[in-house]
Amino acid sequence: MSYLDTPRLHFTGHFQADVSTINNEVTFYDISTFTPDDQQLTTDGTKGGWNPEGTGIFRLVGCRVTGARLGNRQITTFAEDPVIGMALENADDRVFGKLVDLDPEQQAVSQIWGMRLRLTDGKDNDLFAGDFRPAAFINLWRRQQRAAFLDQTLAAVYQSVLQGMIWEGHVDSAVLDALRRASADDCLSICMNVYGYGRDPKIPRYTLGSVAGTIGPYFAGEPKHFVLGRQLVSATPLNPTVPLGGVYSFQCKVSEDQKTISADFGNCLQIKDASGAFDQNTSPPLMLAVAKQEGSNPLSSVAAGDVAILGNVNYLNDGWYAQTGGVQDFDYSADPWLVANIGARPLLLLTPLAADNSSYAVLVSETLAGWYARADDFVARLEPGATATFDIYATRYGKPVATAVNFFSNLTQMGGGPDIGTPTDAITYPPQLQTDGHGKAVLSVVASAAGPGIPRIYIDGQLYGIGYQPAAQPAQAFTNPWNFISILAFSRVDAPDQPTWHANVQPILQQYGNLYPIMSKHLIDLGNYDSVVKHLKILRLAFSLPVEDANYMPVIRDLSAGKRAIILKWLDNPLKGEPSPARAALVPTKPAGVEVDLEPMQRRSKTEALMKAAARRREERK
Amino acid sequence: MIKLQRRVVDAIEKAKDPTELYPWLQSAIELEHSTIPPYLTAMFSLKPGTNDHIAQLIRSIVVQEMLHMTIAGNILVAIGGSPSINTPSFVPQYPGPLPLSIGGSGFVVGIEPFSKPLVQNVFMTIEEPEHPIPVITLAVAEQVPDFATIGDFYAALKKKLKEFPDSIYGHVDRQVLQWFAPSLLFPITNRESAGHAIDIIVDQGEGTSTDPFQTPGDPAHYYKFGEIFYGRTIVKTAGGFAYAGDPVPFDPAGVYPMRPNPKIHYFEPGTPARIKIEQFSYAYSSLLNALHVAFNGQPAQINRAIGLMYELKMIAVSLMQTPLGDGSNMTAGPSFEYIDAVQAAVA
Numbered sequence: 001m002s003y004l005d006t007p008r009l010h011f012t013g014h015f016q017a018d019v020s021t022i023n024n025e026v027t028f029y030d031i032s033t034f035t036p037d038d039q040q041l042t043t044d045g046t047k048g049g050w051n052p053e054g055t056g057i058f059r060l061v062g063c064r065v066t067g068a069r070l071g072n073r074q075i076t077t078f079a080e081d082p083v084i085g086m087a088l089e090n091a092d093d094r095v096f097g098k099l100v101d102l103d104p105e106q107q108a109v110s111q112i113w114g115m116r117l118r119l120t121d122g123k124d125n126d127l128f129a130g131d132f133r134p135a136a137f138i139n140l141w142r143r144q145q146r147a148a149f150l151d152q153t154l155a156a157v158y159q160s161v162l163q164g165m166i167w168e169g170h171v172d173s174a175v176l177d178a179l180r181r182a183s184a185d186d187c188l189s190i191c192m193n194v195y196g197y198g199r200d201p202k203i204p205r206y207t208l209g210s211v212a213g214t215i216g217p218y219f220a221g222e223p224k225h226f227v228l229g230r231q232l233v234s235a236t237p238l239n240p241t242v243p244l245g246g247v248y249s250f251q252c253k254v255s256e257d258q259k260t261i262s263a264d265f266g267n268c269l270q271i272k273d274a275s276g277a278f279d280q281n282t283s284p285p286l287m288l289a290v291a292k293q294e295g296s297n298p299l300s301s302v303a304a305g306d307v308a309i310l311g312n313v314n315y316l317n318d319g320w321y322a323q324t325g326g327v328q329d330f331d332y333s334a335d336p337w338l339v340a341n342i343g344a345r346p347l348l349l350l351t352p353l354a355a356d357n358s359s360y361a362v363l364v365s366e367t368l369a370g371w372y373a374r375a376d377d378f379v380a381r382l383e384p385g386a387t388a389t390f391d392i393y394a395t396r397y398g399k400p401v402a403t404a405v406n407f408f409s410n411l412t413q414m415g416g417g418p419d420i421g422t423p424t425d426a427i428t429y430p431p432q433l434q435t436d437g438h439g440k441a442v443l444s445v446v447a448s449a450a451g452p453g454i455p456r457i458y459i460d461g462q463l464y465g466i467g468y469q470p471a472a473q474p475a476q477a478f479t480n481p482w483n484f485i486s487i488l489a490f491s492r493v494d495a496p497d498q499p500t501w502h503a504n505v506q507p508i509l510q511q512y513g514n515l516y517p518i519m520s521k522h523l524i525d526l527g528n529y530d531s532v533v534k535h536l537k538i539l540r541l542a543f544s545l546p547v548e549d550a551n552y553m554p555v556i557r558d559l560s561a562g563k564r565a566i567i568l569k570w571l572d573n574p575l576k577g578e579p580s581p582a583r584a585a586l587v588p589t590k591p592a593g594v595e596v597d598l599e600p601m602q603r604r605s606k607t608e609a610l611m612k613a614a615a616r617r618r619e620e621r622k
Numbered sequence: 623m624i625k626l627q628r629r630v631v632d633a634i635e636k637a638k639d640p641t642e643l644y645p646w647l648q649s650a651i652e653l654e655h656s657t658i659p660p661y662l663t664a665m666f667s668l669k670p671g672t673n674d675h676i677a678q679l680i681r682s683i684v685v686q687e688m689l690h691m692t693i694a695g696n697i698l699v700a701i702g703g704s705p706s707i708n709t710p711s712f713v714p715q716y717p718g719p720l721p722l723s724i725g726g727s728g729f730v731v732g733i734e735p736f737s738k739p740l741v742q743n744v745f746m747t748i749e750e751p752e753h754p755i756p757v758i759t760l761a762v763a764e765q766v767p768d769f770a771t772i773g774d775f776y777a778a779l780k781k782k783l784k785e786f787p788d789s790i791y792g793h794v795d796r797q798v799l800q801w802f803a804p805s806l807l808f809p810i811t812n813r814e815s816a817g818h819a820i821d822i823i824v825d826q827g828e829g830t831s832t833d834p835f836q837t838p839g840d841p842a843h844y845y846k847f848g849e850i851f852y853g854r855t856i857v858k859t860a861g862g863f864a865y866a867g868d869p870v871p872f873d874p875a876g877v878y879p880m881r882p883n884p885k886i887h888y889f890e891p892g893t894p895a896r897i898k899i900e901q902f903s904y905a906y907s908s909l910l911n912a913l914h915v916a917f918n919g920q921p922a923q924i925n926r927a928i929g930l931m932y933e934l935k936m937i938a939v940s941l942m943q944t945p946l947g948d949g950s951n952m953t954a955g956p957s958f959e960y961i962d963a964v965q966a967a968v969a
Contacts, residue, residue, distance in 0.1 A: 016901075055936045061897065062965055087963035090904070093911040094926045095933045122962050204894050521670045522939045523932055537801070538932070541925060551929035 002227045003159075003189040003216035003327075004253040004262040007070045007178040009119075010325035011088045013063030015194060015211045017099045019056060019110075021049030023515045023556065024605065026104040026417030030458035031507065034514045041201065043150060045608075050150060050199045051207060053518040056555040058099035058112050063088040063211065065119070067323035068175045072260070072331070075175065076323045083119075083173045086127065088215075091116035095550045097132065100557050102379055102488055105463050106414045107609045109136035109379045109486050113557065114550025117162060117190075119176075125169035127176055130162030130188060134548065135225055136379045138482050139267055140606070141241045141248045143195055146273045148203070154241060154606060155195035157267040161224045162188040162215070185220035193266040193326060196274035199605075210276050212266055214325040223376040223393055228439075229253035230261075230347050230398040231372045232364045233480045234268075235298065240413060240481035241610070245363030246270060247286070247349055249480050254342055254398060259333035261310060261342070263288055266326030268364070269315055278315055284351040286313040286363070288330055290338060291346045294369060297476055299362045301353060307360065308338050309350075344397055346370060368477035370397035371470040373405045375443070378485045382427065383561050384451035384492040390443040390485060392433065394470050400439025403470055406432050407443065410467030410484045416612025418456040420463040426452035426489055427464050432471065443468075445485070451492035460560055461490040490560035499570040500577025501529050508563050512554050533574050540571045626724040631770040634778040640701045640790045643782060647698035650779070651705055652721040653772070654691035654823070656714045657748055658684055659958040660731050663880075664745075666938040666956065667735035672876025676736070679846045679870070683749075686843070689802050690823040693810075695917045696797040697783075697819060700810035701790050708907075708914035710960040717883050720748070724772065733958065735880040735942075738872065741851045749844040751828035755863060773824055780820040788812040798921045801928065834863055878942035880955035891965055895944050895954035900964040902937045902956045905930055910960060 022028050028038055040047040065086045068075040078084045090096055097115025101107045111134050118129035135158050143155035165186045179188070192213040198205030222228060230252040234243035243249075250268040254261045269286075272279035289307040291299065310330040314320050332338040346367075350360035373394045380388040394403050407429055411421045426448050433441040445466065452462035466485040473479075499505060506527065512519070513526035524539070525531035532539065542553035543564055559567075634646050665680040695705045706712065714720060717732030725731075725747065734740050752773040770778075794809045801807075810816050825836045827843050834845040834856055841849065841856050848865060849855050855867030886903060889896035912927040937956075944954045 016897075053940070055933075055940075057933075059901075061901075089963045092904070092908045092962070093915060093923075094908065095929045096905070120963055204892050204897070206894065208897070518936055518939070522935060538928065541928065551925075 001182065001184075001189070001217040001219045002222065002229075002253065003191045003214040004227050004229065004251070004264060005182070005216050005255070006072075007175050007182060008068065008214050008216035008327070009065050009083060009175065009179070010067035010069075010212070010214050010323060010327070011063050012066045012210070012212045012322045012325070013088070014061040014208050015063075015192075016057060016059050016061050016208050017197065018054045018058075018207045019051060019099050019101075020054035020516055020518070021051045022517070023101070023104055024049060024107065024609070026459070028515060029104065029511060031510045031514060032458070038514070039517045043200065048517075049605075050201060053521070054207070055518050056098040056100065056516075057096045058115060059090045059096040060088060060117065060211065061208065067325065069324075069327075069329070070175050070178055072258075072329070074323065076319070081173050081175045082121070082171055083127075083175045086119050086121045089118050089120055091118065091129070091550075097550055098555050100555065102136075102381075102486055103414075103461075103463050103558065104459070105417050105420055105609070105613075106486050106488070107606050108140055108413055108482070109138075111136045111379060112158060112160075114548060114552065121169065121171060123169060126166070127169040127171060127173075128162075128165055128167045128180075128188075130165040130186075131548075132190065133160045133163055133224055135160035136486075137194065138225075138378075139249055139480070140482065141243065141267075143248065143267070143269075144271055144274060145279070148198070148200065148274060150199040151274055152197035152199055152209070152605070155193065155267060155271075158190075158192040158194065159225050159227075160190055161218050162190055179215075179217060182217035185218065187218040187220070188215050189218040189224075190215045191264065191266065191325070195267075195271060196276055198274060205274065210274070212276070212321055212325050214264075214266070214327055223374070223391065225376050225378075226374050227251045227253050227264075228393060228395060228398065228400065230366055231374075231395070231480075232347055232349060232366050233478045234364045235478045236481055243364070245349075245361070247363040249364065250349075252288075252347060252398075256343065259331065259339060261288070261330045261332065261347075262327060263313075263330065264327050265313060265315060266321075269313075269326070276321065278321075280316060283316060286315065287311060287350050287360075288313060288328075289348045289350050289360070290342055291348055291365075292337075292341075294345060296368075296474070298368060298478055299348070299365055301359055301361050302348065302350070303359050304357055307348060307350065308335060308341075310338070313349075343399070344370075346397075365478075366397070367479075368474050369472075370395075371473040371477065372396070373468050373470045373473075374483060375468060375485050378483075380445070380485070380487050381557065382445065382447045382487055382489045384447050384490060385449040386447050388445045388447075388487065390445070392435065392441045392443050392468065394435040394439045394441075400435075400437070402435050402437050402439070403472055404432050404434055405441060405468055406471050407466055407468050410465045411463075412465070412467075412613075413481060413484070413610070414463055414465055414486065414613055416609050416615070418459070420456075421465070422455050422462065423452055426450070426462060427487060429466060443485075445487060447489050449492070452489050454491050460558065460563070461488050463488055488558065490562065493560065493562035493566065495562065495566045495569050498573065498575060499566045500575045501532075501570070502577040502579045504566050505532075505570045508559070508567065516555070529576055536571050536574060540568065543567055543571070625726055626722045626770055626772065626775060628770050630722055631774050631778045634775070634782050637782050640786050641703075643701065643779065644698060644703040646775075646779060647694055647701075647703060648706060649722055650694035650776075651691055651698065651707070652712060652714075653724065654687055654694055655707075655712070656720045656731070658687050658691075659713075659716065659956075660733060660744065661687065663733045663938075663956055664736040664740060666935060667878045667880050667942055669876045669878060672873045673736070673871075675870050676850050676872060679850055680736075682840075683843045683846055686826045689806055690826070692798050692802070692807060693819045693823055696799075696807075696810050697816055699793050699796050699917060700816065701783075701786075702793065705914070705917040707917060708911045708960075712910060713958055713960050716958060722775070732883045733955065734882040735955065736877050738851055741847050746844060746847045746851065749827060749842070749847060751842070751844055754844065755832070755834050773828055776820050776824050780817050783816045783820075784813050786813070791816070796917075796919050796921060798916050798924050800921070800924050878955075879952050880942050881946055881950075881952040882955075884955045884957050886957055886959055886961070889954070893947055895941070895946060896965075898937065898941045898944055899954055899957050900961070902934065902941055903959045903961050904964055905934050905937055906956070906958055907960045907962070909934065
């Protein structure tokens with residue numbers, strides 16, 4: 001079960017992602033060259049970028065339930081069910097959640113940490129509340145076609161579970177009753193499509209974007225961050241954010257009992273601007289279909305006789321997106337061929353090529369021969385000597401399959417600053433695993449006890465990427481460029497018997513003070529001994545919290561356990577020590593970042609990081 | 623001298639059962655909380671890097687008000703009561719009177735940026751001791767016998783608590799005991815500890831009757847505000863005390879030009895000021911919720927409240943840099959409204 005099953009709720013509204021932008025520039029991690037001027041707000045791509053005093057807060061803003069589905073019934077009004085209009089709010093007894101990049105050289109897996117969501121009708125009790133399991137977005141693509149100044153035109157989707165569910169309030173809602181009955185393991189499945197993010201400090205949308213999402217049942221043992229179902233993967237040969245067919249990858253789920261297929265179009269269809277509206281003039285008619293033959297190559301067009309049409313995508317209907325979150329159900333019970341064959345033939349998203357519908361362009365197709373593999377979690381921070389495990393699922397036409405899955409280094413979507421992925425032996429993992437009868441294998445990635453050293457000089461640790469795919473997947477298949485595992489392997493550091501401010505602590509905290517002036521200017525000046533020793537108690541709490549806690553420090557979650565141990569040890573006996581005059585001379589020449597030509601709107605952003613990564617790859621090929 | 627109605631003290635004196643003190647200890651919690659939003663707002667309005675001395679003085683007062691609120695909460699918990707913190711009525715209407723109508727009907731406290739008149743007319747009035755020690759430049763306050771003082775209120779509570787047996791105290795595991803030194807925040811287990819705790823509230827707020835300093839080097843609240851207002855630290859002189867020590871400089875340019883007494887509904891939905899003021903109120907409401915949970919059986923949850931206090935400051939800083947958008951030079955500021963959900967972000 002997942003948000004693609006029923007019952008489900010659909011919600012729309014906004015989100016705030018008050019991210020700090022100084023840490024988007026890799027060279028700003030170097031405390032030996034950083035200046036206060038680097039904290040200046042600018043909108044021309046220089047200095048601290050468009051939000052240097054960002055708090056890291058991620059929160060939903062004004063989200064309301066705008067649709068629901070119970071069985072085969074779509075619900076859109078309060079009269080049909082009182083869940084419509086309820087607020088999906090943040091926790092009301094702790095700080096807001098936080099949005100966290102893995103690394104300045106991997107900004108394409110931004111994770112939400114410490115967010116708790118609750119459904120409220122404004123009365124005494126919450127209808128439900130649960131913790132959003134930390135998750136990174138996926139399927140980052142240029143969904144928004146027209147941009148106001150500094151608009152982030154990339155959109156993406158978060159899928160996770162709300163866990164530790166509490167159901168409290170009492171309201172006569174058939175949808176909520178059914179959702180509670182259908183959910184096991186105290187969890188709900190949640191999907192959030194995020195788009196239309198504003199970065200211009202002069203507009204009301206500054207640090208705000210739009211969200212449309214779906215909440216449905218979740219069953220224990222299932223993947224938490226994708227649907228074990230049918231996977232349509234777009235062709236992105238030139239740029240991972242630009243699909244050839246204009247429609248991005250999406251997932252579906254077939255219910256053979258109900259003879260319906262539920263497709264999630266929430267993040268795959270172009271929008272004209274930040275409002276999220278579909279362009280009625282340029283948006284083509286779309287239909288979901290099943291190819292009659294399996295085929296050995298990706299299809300670009302099909303004749304009408306070669307497909308069975310499941311139905312039109314209703315995305316141009318008034319209110320469709322808000323009422324459905326982009327999820328549409330197709331009933332195929334009336335077509336015996338589909339009933340017999342939908343489980344073994346590829347799904348296609350089509351648009352007519354000819355007015356008489358005699359042929360269609362294939363905009364997106366299911367993975368070739370139905371092969372698909374996916375790591376459920378795909379981001380990890382790894383301590384020296386530690387092991388990170390990843391649940392790997394292999395499917396064919398959405399059904400779990402016992403098969404071989406290959407693993408290999410994949411740094412394609414990361415980098416842009418100092419070299420990444422080196423030394424290669426700092427992490428190890430098997431080149432191949434066999435999935436079991438449930439289609440599942442567990443990948444263990446082991447960091448060497450020595451760690452990667454400090455190959456990037458002024459940033460802790462090293463980035464690694466692990467690609468994966470079914471061994472049986474044909475070479476010509478389109479693959480999702482975001483299906484890889486991102487790992488930040490921390491550098492090994494041992495705590496001295498008696499750490500001192502100058503020798504051990506200031507070099508760590510100064511970097512945070514530089515990168516997060518909201519903290520250093522207004523709460524605790526982390527580079528300043530006197531300021532820090534005035535706040536020993538609160539710092540000890542913040543540095544001792546579990547990583548899931550919204551108050552965890554540092555917000556960015558890039559502090560290794562080794563460095564944390566040094567800080568905690570020092571907080572117990574905060575000796576100042578003496579500045580080491582030799583230290584400056586020991587700082588090696590820093591590796592330069594890659595230079596790329598950028599428009600101002602592209603700077604200090606995910607686009608800059610992606611373009612630098614691409615430039616780095618080009619240099620490597622020379 | 624701030625005054626409250628004599629009937630409050632009379633009612634405390636007439637109490638025959640510890641449960642009859644519950645509403646008055648609840649009032650004490652509300653009273654101690656009620657000064658925090660105005661003081662915090664004044665402190666938040668000081669730009670970092672300027673007016674730091676003033677900010678430190680106000681911060682030290684706010685922290686002690688938080689201690690007093692905690693002590694009052696613990697006493698109520700100790701004698702079997704349940705503090706109620708997570709309701710809209712817990713928060714005073716700003717601008718308006720403080721709980722227990724202290725200061726009389728004409729005394730109005732608002733949410734305003736820092737200014738010296740605010741310190742003198744409001745903050746020093748709130749904190750004025752029953753018998754201020756003459757400090758040069760200060761006149762002796764007039765006394766009105768029909769009214770009681772906050773000192774009388776706490777003295778009555780202390781006296782009444784002494785009349786009840788030690789057996790009414792308990793629930794140490796439900797008391798909030800973190801974040802302050804054990805000499806200031808300790809379990810309330812008997813008449814003696816309750817009385818000592820109340821002395822701390824009164825001494826920190828008012829000083830003692832003979833000394834403006836609550837502890838050496840640390841003046842009581844009234845005199846700290848005096849230092850801010852007169853621009854000099856208080857020192858002992860041959861003839862008594864004087865605001866004649868080190869300068870406490872004030873740079874009027876170092877204050878965000880916040881519009882006084884902002885409320886959520888003053889701002890159009892979809893404007894940056896509206897979005898942020900709702901965010902602040904939401905986080906403030908979360909703080910009250912977290913405190914309520916901490917004082918109702920889960921004291922470890924006080925750490926969540928501590929985290930919220932830091933987050934509130936970050937949001938407030940952002941608010942005070944957000945123009946009103948009405949063509950004036952003024953900025954938005956915090957509103958201490960208790961809310962359950964925020965409205966749509968974009969109109």
